[in-house]
Amino acid sequence: MQPTIDNVRSIVEKSGSIRQAERDLRSLGVQTSERSLRRLLAKVGDDGYDVEPLPPSIDVEELIAARSARFDTKKKHTEAAKVRTVYLRNNQTIGVGFQGDGHLDDDGTDLREFFQHAALFDGSRKGLYLGFMGDLFNNWVGRLTALFDKQAITGAETQALIKHYAENHRFLFYVLGNHDMWNGKEDILQYTFRATCNIVTAHEQRVKLVFPNGREVLIHARHKFPGNSMYATQFGQMKYATLDGQADIYVGGDKHVSGYSNGVHAGTHKMWSALQVASYKKYDEYPVELGLPAKDLYNCPVAIIDPKASDINLIRWEFDPFEGAERLKWEQSR
Template identity: 25%
Template sequence: MAATWSTDELLAGFGAEIIKWQVEGFGRRKIAALIQQMTDRPCSEHAVRRALVRLASQIQGSDASDRPKVKIIKEEDPFEEEPIESLIERRVEASKRKIAKAKKHHIRVELPYEPMGIMVFGDPHVDNEGCDWDALRRHVTLAAETDGVLAACVGDIQDNWIGRLARIYADSSVTAANGWRLSEWMFQQLDWIAVVGGNHDAWANGPGVDPMAWLSERTRVMCYAPDEIRVQIGWEDSREAEPVNWILRHDFGGRSWYHPTHGPHKEAMLDGRCHLLTAGHIHQWGQLTTEQRHGRVAHAIRVRGYKRNDTYARAKGFFEQNFGESALVVIDPRREGPGRISVHWDLKRGCEFLTFLRQAA
């Protein structure tokens, strides 16, 4: 039996015919059968396919060997890329700066060795129509008028509705501009030891711009971070006294059907260094105080915030609590054990307790 047609032989013997048959609509199998019939020599469909590919590339001009040559002179301005060593050196410096920047999330402060309080404000949402401004103003005034009280906030200072949610501004009599004025007022009234941003605050950010950071810098906020601040409170003139380690976040991951402090308490168990963990975000309040394996009494706290008659919460079926907008954390550095830190949900009573401790000191 004769050998099968090779692709080269098909191109040499039937190149023009194969193109003609394909133009007439013949498929590969039919072309192969036709050649086999005409030559009494086996021709495979595969050989026809390869011949068609070669013919197509010749037609499209990729086989430019027989085309007239055109002389092209390419003119370029000389350009040299940055040497790779220099590029890497710059990346090393940039990453060092980025790593060093994390220090802004860790602060150590020294306070007088005497009883003091931190009013931990829950999500204010100052520009929300349902922000309980009566309570918020009362609590700010109380903190301002009580000696020895510093302030902190767990974030969501404003709503900052964006995107499709911006339609909610239609239900509010607070303009976006007035929202910023209300935030500024709050930050000017008290000595804020630490403020973190919430998810709502992050919505106001643009490339390279964090308006809450800018506002913090021009008011009485000592330390602001968009997500987390770890504070170590040491004691002036009494460096041997144990510091208080505190983590302030908008939220700690982890939810429980049984208790709103599951997230911060889980962190208290894992962290091993903390005495105080404060969060907001889910608009529910609670406190879980216990002695951890590392021997420290840790207080995991979630404050409720000031949003009332929350349409979103009602739509989702969350029940609305009445208390716990903020908490007063009283620290008496002279004591040890469970009495060193006490958490007060009746803010007025807490302030009275702090005043009593300071007078007795």
């Protein structure tokens, strides 16, 4: 027990003297001295009465045990969430579309195209799934709230668009982007998509598709991959593919540009695809201000995955989602 102005008198009285109190405290591993105890006693003074001390409101040992248990729970959840496994029920060819950066509340967004693409993933086409790459709406924060003046849409109308998107389409996963998480909207989006999307996570998600025949496809999705290059919009994904060496598909959004490349993981016959998905926000002052050229060739590419094919043909791409849906139908009919 460390002597303080609140307990020094009771410590000395219990020991019988200041000198003995010092010895008792030192035997308990408390570094103190007679001089320190006398100084504390001098500050306390003698008011002619003693106040019954209160028991501590916090049991430190219990607190440590409780916090340790909380850490163990968080560790177990976090480690399990790094890779979410999806078990397919048959070996039929499937398609996974990647749609990103909708910014539904922006006047420069092509809502018609956005919902035409999304309609392909309403659940009526067997084996066609959708992954959303984040930033469903602007949701401006901080100094950027001034940009709300440039939007001819109300908050209620924005929420209606989000609700419609969430309730009428079927999602494999949703990676929340930075815009999604501003203003505390992360929990609201997770609640809104709870019925149609089993995997909603912030920033990054790895999804492993497992087919009954044993074939596996690992998708590494990030709202934004670190790394930039003036020569390749998908440079961050390529860097991960080179250094990570695990996933089959590396896909990202955020930058509002498109890009694609592929390669082979070193020492294996396993191909990888690096994909940058563009935005539906077609008109924006920011790239004009920076002098950036438009590179938004596609904003909803579709991966056609055939678990029965050879390694080199396991994943094929259609960058037009309508063509992707038609090709998937043809692949399934063969």
